[in-house]
Amino acid sequence: MKNHLPFFFWCIAFPFVIAEAVSSVANNEVSALLSIKASLIDPLDHLKDWKVSTYKGDVGAVHCNWTGVWCNSNGVVEKLDLSSRNLSGLVSDALQQLHSLTFLNLCCNGFSSPLPKSISKLTHLKSFDVSQNYFVGEFPSGLGRMEELTYINGSSNNFSGFLPKDLGNVTTLETLDFRGSFFEGPIPTSYKNLLNLKYLGLAGNNLTGYIPRELGQISSLETIILGYNGFKGGIPTEFGDLSNLQYLDLALGNLGGQIPVELGRLKKLNTIFLYQNSFEGKIPPELGNITSLVLLDLSDNQLSGEIPVELAELKSLQLLNLMRNNLTGQVPSGLGGLTQLEVLELWNNSLSGPLPVNLGQNSPLQWLDVSSNSLSGEIPAGLCNGGNLIKLILFNNVISGSIPLNLSRCESLVRVRMQNNLISGTVPPGFGKLAKLQRLELANNNLTGEIPHDISLSTSLSFIDFSQNRLHSALPSSIFSIPTLQNFLVSYNNLIGEISDQFQDCPSLAVLDLSTNSISGRIPASIVSCEKLVTLNLRNNNFTGEIPRAISMMSTLAILDLSNNSLTGALPESFGNSPALESLNVSYNKLEGQVPSNGILTTINPGDLIGNAGLCGGVLPPCSRSSGRTMSRERKLHINHVIAGWLVGISIILSIVIAVIGGRWCTRGGTQMAVVL
Template identity: 40%
Template sequence: MLLFLPLLLSLLFPPLPTLSVNQEGLYLQHFKNSLDDPDSTLSSWNVHNDTPCSWFGVKCDATSNVVHSIDLSSKNLAGPFPIGLCRLPNLTFLSLYNNSINSTLPPSLYECQHLEHLDLAQNLLTGALPSTLPDLSNLKYLDLTGNNFSGEIPDTFGRFQKLEVLSLVFNLFDSTIPPFLGNISTLKMLNLSYNPFHPGRIPPELGNLTNLEVLWLTECNLFGEIPDSLGRLKKLTDLDLAINNLNGPIPASLSELTSVVQIELYNNSLTGELPPGMSNLTRLRLLDASMNQLSGQIPDELCRLQLESLNLYENNFGGSLPESIANSPNLYELRLFRNKLTGVLPQNLGKNSPLKWLDVSSNQFSGSIPPTLCEKGQTEEILMIHNYFSGEIPASLGECHSLTRVRLGHNRLNGEVPVGFWGLPHVYLMELVENELSGPIAKTIAGAANLSLLIIAKNNFTGSIPEEIGGVESLMEFSGADNGFSGPLPQSIVRLGQLGTLDLHNNELSGELPNGIQYWTKLNELNLANNQLSGKIPDGIGNLTVLNYLDFSGNRLSGRIPVGLQNMRLNVFNLSNNRLSGELPPLFAKEIYKNSFLENPGLCGDVEWLCDCRAKVKSQGYIWLLRCIFILAGLVFVVGVVWFYLKYKNFKKANRAIDKSKWTLMSFHKLGFSEYEILDCLDEDNVIGTGASGKVYKVVLTSGEVVAVKKLWRGKVKECENDDVEKGWVQDDGFEAEVDTLGRIRHKNIVKLWCCCTARDCKLLVYEYMPNGSLGDLLHSSKGGLLDWPTRYKIALDAAEGLSYLHHDCAPAIVHRDVKSNNILLDGDFGARVADFGVAKVVDATGKGPKSMSVIAGSCGYIAPEYAYTLRVNEKSDIYSFGVVILELVTGRLPVDPEFGEKDLVKWVCTTLDQKGVDHVIDPKLDSCYKEEVCKVLNIGLLCTSPLPINRPSMRRVVKLLQEVGTEKHPQTAKKEGKLSPYYYEDTSDHGSVA
């Protein structure tokens, strides 16, 4: 038995594993232990190996077998910067790009003496840059892009000995650009773009960097003139000084940059002409000097270069376009809109070059459209609106299948549109408005599979609308007013399920309205006025729940008015000048609807402006007489009761001292009530809320309709509630802001302001009533269980569409400045409306930057970080606040909660995600089957609450992202190789809401 005892002990207690890895492996193992590695990227880092040379991301020297390179880019790692790696004596390459490395960079980083390449871009590093970095005597590449470094660039940075690349893009540096950077004579690339530098000039010392190849100073708050010394940068290939406040002329010395490939000077205040000598820039491929105040003619020598992209839009260039521009063999982009250019376009434009994008809108060009624009078959956009072009649309454009966007409106074009042009398969926008074009819409339109916007109003088009139009399933807007279309509307048109606008007024259409009109579930505007339509109004029209513009006036429609129309909320409603008959639906028997039913002789109703329906049946004799007697008696009884009630109310309110004769009513919609009916209901029993600016009452009108009335505090008598931060005292301008904003905008996701009432010492705002109250009250109360995930998603999308309308479709744009869950109201179907515009502001129409306010507006937990210390008003502040609302919907938590300590909701979500994972963030009341969709919306919320405003998407993009949730996965952004376009190009030649 004793013989088997050692064997038994060895089985029960196996020997402990021994560490066989060398010292470098131990350093790396310590680094691994300090990191959070949710994807197990470092699972191959095993201490049982002799050396770490086979570990993931680690490379060793082939001869000495020591570590010289570590590359862990985009591996979702989190934790502090690994200063212990500097103990690797031969480490020359370190890349931790696109992870979540946090904390600050330690001053002891100088111990990595052999380091040549250091890439820490797209992390979460904070604090000041260590002044010891230049002590890395072998460092050639330093990329700290996309972190949160702040303060000044250390003056020791002028001592770098071998540095070739310095990139500090997208940080928070707030000093001026230091001149000592001009001492780093080895630099080949200097990129300081997108930092909130203090206003300053371009240091002339940068002209000493004679080895520099790339200089990017985009959006660095620069002013003054471009220094002549930049002309000494003979090796420069890329110069980007865009989005600053630079003024004065473009220095002639820039024509000496013989190696330059692209020059970007857009969005400044530069003046004068393009400098002479541009023909010296033989390697120039891209010149973008748009959105300045340049003048003169476009020089012919510029057009003789091998340009690929020429953007000179929004300047004051005059004269004609040089013919030589058409001879540029590589030109694929030409944007010259909003200048004062005249003459004709070169008739061989596009013949010798792969022209993709052409925009010459808002000039004074004349003559015909060059037939060679799509000679190479690559043209995607042709924008020529607001000129004097004449003649026919070239037949060659009907064969240009690469086209996606065509805008030829507001010219003098004539003749028939080429048959193939109607059916271009990739065009999503076709605008031919206000020309002299004629002929019919060709049946080939069935091939326009991608067409969303067909805008052909104010022409001379004739013939019937073809049945084939029903096959254009993507069509969202069909505007063909003021033409000569005839015949009936095709039955197939009801198949256009995406249709939002159908405007064919002032044509010669006839016949009956097609059956199936109820399938236009997304229709917002229906205008068929002044045609020859006949038959009945379909009953199904009452099912178009989002319709708010309906005009059938000036036709031959007959029969009764569908009762279902009473269920719709229409801003424009006109059935006048038809042949309608029968009794008017009760809701419309009011004076405010009089103009909607004029010139319909067969209509009758109990209103003065129509015949009395009862008068038509007086011949029924005695029975009718008895009915009249009973009705009259009933009316006398009702009048008596009402008289007694009013007398009693007047007696009860005798002490109120409200002089109703001094009230002034301003309405923004057709009203079915007066100010006196509102005033009589402002009892404390009807109060449904009290906020920073006043009390809110629920008022039930005699018609049965319910409205909400906000009574503002008198002057400076009430401080803000606890959920408001430094909004100050409630000023009278809150009333003006609310009225000015809501009085002029119309959108299904913006709360409707019916009217306002003012007196000397009191102001009232009358809104549509939201039965489900505010999102904040519902979400954070015991009724939060009513909000399942589909409902929360719908609320987020509705609110996003409302804010997108304010930012992108209002002219000028409107910034709400107090987006929060309490200002998102919910109707009976939990549809969301953005409300409370008391601190809303119009964005500066000049586009020269946001306007600084004298005091912070907003609420705790919702205020964007940059707004709190810059007081600058722009759309990015609203986007941050909306991101907080998304996080509320996902987490079910308040934006500020004692449980968070000194954090707010945004910081709590980020910290909890890093430490515990997404399951500890999502509201436990949500069904787990929606987890994937909830996570996608959570990512959108985090994107909106990015600490850097430039990283936040526009509201139009947020709507798109929300619409794509659940249907499309978004790939992670890969590291950019080379230079992409430094700005999102938005076509400023677009007018109205056409995208």
């Protein structure tokens, strides 16, 4: 019986011992948390409840209710989440006293200090997130001893030095994210041991060397993001063994060589981003085997050859970007049958032939840019069948035919850029009614007919360019009153008629180019109401009358070209005092008088004044003595004619007066003689 007494007393005492131990731990953790708070800068006072009550006994588990603190069933801190609280200052070494901590999140704050090395003593950590701060210095070593760690996120900081090699020992790790810092050197080959790793993000650093082919051994990898670094070499062929890989981003990684055909074995891959590298050779037809592929971007490389027809087998493809390469041949007609395609960018290659006739007909096409190639044929009629087309960019090709009528009814359009082609026919009506359309560029084509009148109804257009066509009409009334219009260019057409006095409301107009047309009449004085006008080009037209003096004092006007018209009168002296004017050309008009000698007119190129026989002085040859009195031969003749007219008029009036007086005298004399008789 006596032998059982110690055990009996132990059973009674054990709960009290445990309670005492828990209370001691709690006291230590409260002290640690208060030390952590003391080292922080908390301008919004998020941690105002981190304080000990006035109770004199043990604090117990009072800290388990503090902001960002979670405890387990024993009242011991196991989770500390201080993310997104606008904190800064220092991360205290007291953190290591939270021995049972499994979750630490300091994300999205303003820390700009080094991380304490003592973090490595938190051996029970499973999740560690310090992303989106400004932490500096080397990333703490020692985390490789953590046997339960599954998540490390140190992205978007200012860490420097080498990537920690010892992390290769954390075989439980599933996520390793160090994107967006200043790590340098190679990727440690020890990372091949991370056989449970699913996410590897090292993009946006200063990493160099070859991408380790050993990474191809991590069959669990689902996401690889290594771009925006300074690697050498190419993509390891061993990446073809990553059977679970879904996302591959090596963009802007300084990589070269050929794209491995082995990537075609990755049946789960949905994203390939290899843009802005130096890959060369042909696009592997084997990529057509990746039927799960949704996004494929190989732009800004040195790829050559034709676009593989096998890419038409990618039935889930939403984005295909092959722009800025050296691709030749035709656009595979099968691409028009991709029913999920939203973005097709092929610009700046050497592609030829027509676009797929059914492109966009059965897909939610939003963005088509095939500019700067040698494409021919007609514009596919069904581009906007899905009602999703936002940007249509076809410029610098040899595309012909007319503009499909349904394009001018495509409510989703924001940009239409089809300049520098061989497009003919008329501009279809309707573009002015598209509520989202901002740019309409049809310059340098073979368009005829008139500018549609509904263009002036637009409430969204900011850029209109119809220049270098064969349009023949007057300008639509109130076209300059489009509230968003900034640039209106219609030079080198056959436009006729006068500009109506329609400038009372042009709040945004900055560039107006009506040059090389047959527009006549006077320059409307109301143009001065365009308070943001920077460039006004009216050269090579049939404008008459005087230059409105108010134009010379427009506060933003920097470039004014009125050359090759039939303008008369004197050059406004106020041009010399214009607040913004940098370039003025009034050559080849019928201006007369002395050129003012002030402001820009003292340094103007005489060539910008020639062709006005009546102009003299200033930067031109001085006015002659006779021209000093009459300013010009024409003006002298005009004045002589006026004087002669006055003399003739006065002579006639005097003759009449003399005749009347003489008649009265004769009548009076005759009457007197009759009385005498």
